Amino acid sequence: MNDSGDGSGRAAQSKRADARRNKETLLDAAAAVFVTSGVEAPVRDIAAKAGVGLGTIYRHFPTRADLIIAVYRHQVEACAEAGPALLASSATPYGALGQWIDLFVDFLVTKHGLAAVLRSDDAGFEALHTYFLDRLVPVCAELLEAAATAGEIRSDVDAYALMRGVGNLCIGADGDSRYDARRLVELLIAGLRRPH
Amino acid sequence: MNDSGDGSGRAAQSKRADARRNKETLLDAAAAVFVTSGVEAPVRDIAAKAGVGLGTIYRHFPTRADLIIAVYRHQVEACAEAGPALLASSATPYGALGQWIDLFVDFLVTKHGLAAVLRSDDAGFEALHTYFLDRLVPVCAELLEAAATAGEIRSDVDAYALMRGVGNLCIGADGDSRYDARRLVELLIAGLRRPH
DNA sequence: TTGCTAAACGGAACGGCGTTCCGTATCGTT
DNA sequence: AACGATACGGAACGCCGTTCCGTTTAGCAA
Incomplete structure (x- = not known):
């Protein structure tokens, strides 16, 4: 390491x-x-x-994606490792989930254009997609499951789709002051709450 | 016309x-x-x-964007005009908003790659952004305001940001069966509900 | 120190893209 | 029939990611 x-x-x-x-x-x-x-x-x-x-x-x-991966590897690892830590230290799993997503969003939003190449389509960046998702989806899944088990959120939310969605929401967040990605992600996460 | x-x-x-x-x-x-x-x-x-x-x-x-605009002009107009109609015919403003967003999402998701060029960054498509947003943001704003006035949703949601967010969520929706853009948009819209 | 070879280097070259430019062909009017 | 004005086609340009290969160099053995 x-x-x-x-x-x-x-x-x-x-x-x-x-x-x-x-x-x-x-x-x-x-x-x-x-x-x-x-x-x-x-x-x-x-x-x-x-x-x-x-x-x-x-x-x-060998490809641009590999260079990008190498540059951001440390930060992705840090984000992944923060998941279990937040789950252990937060009052509720939903709180941990929210904080972890915030971490991820901050990471993406501060890297000019990273979210755009992380997006779902666009062949030629599979290595990048794969690395990010392989590393982060399991962490997200763990947080989601904990929150679902605690009855705080719906139990039919797919971690993969959620990560992609959050990533997509971060596209173009810089250079457009009228577009607040953090806010939209907040709303999305709020939408996960179990309807009662 | x-x-x-x-x-x-x-x-x-x-x-x-x-x-x-x-x-x-x-x-x-x-x-x-x-x-x-x-x-x-x-x-x-x-x-x-x-x-x-x-x-x-x-x-x-003169540019690719103009061609795309011309091809989809009719459908964008139809979507824009559906807004007030839904508001008039639906039981609640929030219901109208949901249906209208569904219309928009269906439009984007069935046009291979359209959401990707509609995304916020990527200079060279300003004409496209401008057209879509100028036409649809006011409609969205009207629906949001009606729902907010009715007390169904938060009142601090920006129509521009919401449209961009929904558009972004639709990126890469085809070709990835594990990514369900419609579902995520549903969650985002659910997140608009007034917390009580 | 010298000589040698595998490893690594630099950058020209390739193919694909959006876009521009201009010589040529066509329309439609006189 | 003749003649602009208008529109056409596609070669050419600049930028991109990527490949390829002749040249240089590190590191070791004599």
Whole structure:
């Protein structure tokens, strides 16, 4: 859980030193470019910022999706791990669910354009969809189940669909002051409450 | 409110006959291609289907957005006009709102990829955003206000944001059987209910 | 230090896209 | 029949993600 994420035993020191250095440089450059130009910034911009050629970027990250995943891996992990923690520390499962969704929404909304590439259609980003959903859907499912068991929400809500929906609601949240994604997600979550 | 939509008096018969014919051919071809390949189909495909050159398509429709608008204009108008009708015929304003949103969602979900280009970011489709929103937001606002006045829903819901949210929820609804946009929109609308 | 090879590099090149531009063909009027 | 004005077609442009391959370099062995 430290260096490059493939987690094969000790360390992936098998690579050449310049390769490892370039990978780090690339990750830093990508993170910087994503902040200023958004996640959909041209690959060439990232390569230029890092001072490497295009071949280098594609050798380390076979597709743009892989680069995005690598840049945000830590934050996704943190979000995933926050789920059980919130469930343990909150007064009610529904409260934990709300706080966890807030975390996820904050994450998406502060990453210019990330929600847009996370969206359901758009082939070519399957790796990204898969990673986000594989990691977060189970966490969401656990929270939903706890809240449903406690009788706080409907019991027929699908975690996968909910995550996609929340992600979709976050699209275009920046650059449009009249569109408040957080508010809409709040309403959506409010809509989960068990009708009585 | 009949022929080509610019509404300047009698008719835009000032154009040459072949030009008018090509415009119709183009609209039909675009509609057909949108059904089979989605709204984001390459412009070249539409030109080929219509049997015209690229220049022709761009002379009639300066940008892809204009073509999409022209193709769906009738249905958007119908949706807009259904608003007041539903308000008059429904038992409660909230019921009318729900039915109207259903209409909008059905429209979006059955047009492969339309919701995706309607989304908030993505410059280059402003004309499309503007048309949809200018036409539908006032209708939505009227329904929201009626429901709020009747005390059925919160009174601090912005029509613009709601329309964008509903549109966003419809993104990627086709091609993913695990994602049920209609259901999520239902939940969002349920979340509008006044907390008591 | 030198020599060598596998590893890694850079960037030209490819295919696809939306859009522009202009030489050519056609319409419809005189 | 002749002649603008109008409209047409498609080559060409610029941008994109991605691929490919000739060149460079790290790291090791002699």
